[in-house]
Amino acid sequence: MGISKELREQAMNQMQGAMALNIAFIGIYNALFATLSGMRKATPDELATKTGLDKGYVERWCDAAFCFGFLDEVDEKLTLTDLGRAFIPDIPGTAMPFAVQSVLSGHMAERAAVFMRSGEQPGEEVLAERKSILALFGPMLEAMFSGLFEEQILKNVPVFREADKKDSLVLDLGCGNGWYLRKLAMHFPCLHGIGIDDFQKNINHAMKLTQKEGLDSRLTFVKGDIYGFPLSKPVDLIAMNRALHHVWSDRQTIFQIFKKHLKNGGSAIIWEPNWPKSRSDLRDPAKRGMAFQNLAEHIMGNHFLRPEEIEAEFHRVDMETATYLFANGNEAIVVGTKKLR
Ligand SMILES: C[S@@+](CC[C@H](N)C(=O)[O-])C[C@H]1O[C@@H](n2cnc3c(N)ncnc32)[C@H](O)[C@@H]1O
Secondary structure, eight states: OOOOHHHHHHHHHHHHHHHHHHHHHHHHHTTHHHHHHHHSSBOHHHHHHHHTOOHHHHHHHHHHHHHTTSEEEETTEEEEOHHHHTTOTTSTTOSHHHHHHHHHHHHHHHHHHHHHHHTOOOOTHHHHTOHHHHHHHHHHHHHHHHHHIIIIIHHHOGGGGGGGSTTOEEEEETOTTSHHHHHHHHHOTTOEEEEEESOHHHHHHHHHHHHHTTOTTTEEEEEOBTTBOOOSSOEEEEEEESOGGGSGGGHHHHHHHHHHHEEEEEEEEEEEEOOOSSGGGGGSGGGHHHHHHHHHHHHTTOOOOOHHHHHHHHHHTTEEEEEEEETTTTEEEEEEEEOOO
């Protein structure tokens, strides 16, 4: 017996959803949505000329974007629909991260399918194989998490009051494009911050954005390794956002590093996806992205963590912990505080 018509239709709709996001990715990467928004209406040729892109590709992208409802046709020119406008990267609440994740997951799925035969885990270089995805990776994380950070986390995790002290110093390990320190510096005018990342392009992006936002007198970004970086004095806070799982195999060293660089009474604030205790919890649609990403993380030798595992490592180095859950329990913040002596 073959599959039901309904199941076949369900799979086809999923395929079309992925295709729509892939078309959106092309428009985001090449600033087609943003440019058309500025032009209000344009022919494919005019859009190609304005963006400096190839006319043949732009014309075919326009057909596909029209087909998936991102563009309308008015007086023989193309305009953005509301859905198309939703993919402009700097629009508040942008849908851009979904399109980037769609293409990223296609790449990672292909790699996982192949490596599953040999068990190979080549590491971070697999992400770097796709330069276009890499360029959008930082903006994707910023768009996905900075709203939650500013609206929920900053207000509900009391340890951030340390950032409000005169000359407070915050260290961000694995800082990516620096969005976390930039947001903190906007909220706390006395705060100084140092961001460390071992990927030079992230440091370049972070410095450029910091300068653009007028925060460069208080924030410094340095290419360096989480395991070893120069610091002239102990810090008030150490942040690690979606970075601890990258170095979890060396957790003993990492937690000693927290303790070494924190002032007495200072805290390390770890933000990680909250990997559930049981597989049945993964059926929650809000956890689908996490479940897929945990497979992709395996290619890089990483896996997601349960907050209790992070708490246990803090306790091992005699630090006190408090854990906070956000986004319906899908995001965990584990704070470890170095005891006052
Ligand atoms: C998933 S990204 C998170 C970036 C950023 N914290 C954010 O929330 O947007 C993990 C980051 O950790 C950095 N990273 C991983 N291992 C590192 C290491 N050993 N030293 C420095 N940075 C590292 C990567 O380059 C990457 O930018």
